[in-house]
Amino acid sequence: MQLRWMTVLLLAAVGGCAWLTGSQNYSVYFQPYSAELDPQAHATIHAAADFASSHKLQPIALNGFSAPPDPNQDIEGLSAQRAEAVKQALVAEGISPLRITTAANGIVDPKALPNLAVRRVDITVGQ
DSSP: OHHHHHHHHHHHHHHHHHHHTOOEEEEEEOOTTOOOOOHHHHHHHHHHHHHHHTOTTSOEEEEEEEOOOOTTOOOTTHHHHHHHHHHHHHHHTTOOGGGEEEEEEEEOOTTTSOGGGGSEEEEEEOO
16 A cells, blocks of 8 residues: 555656646747837747746746848847847746847748748747
């Protein structure tokens, strides 16, 4: 009988650890040549912040992307600006900036992805 309870407790502990170490991915999309957050972006960031708040031990990685430049637009560093905008919004939601790392991936070839997909910041909470 005692062995059965120990097994149940061990399985519950392992299940609890899996819940604590869970990861979640989100994508925030931007208008062309912009690092401004729209209402949909804020909603996505809020969802990511909620998940991050319930997984306080998990790191948060932000990866920014941008499309190839238009000769009439100045987008130098746009992927970094986008990642920074998302980071500041997460911090405003109560997430510690010490948990957040950012990466600017620069220009992504849109031939491989839809145009919207290269105008984004990916948020990964957890491993």
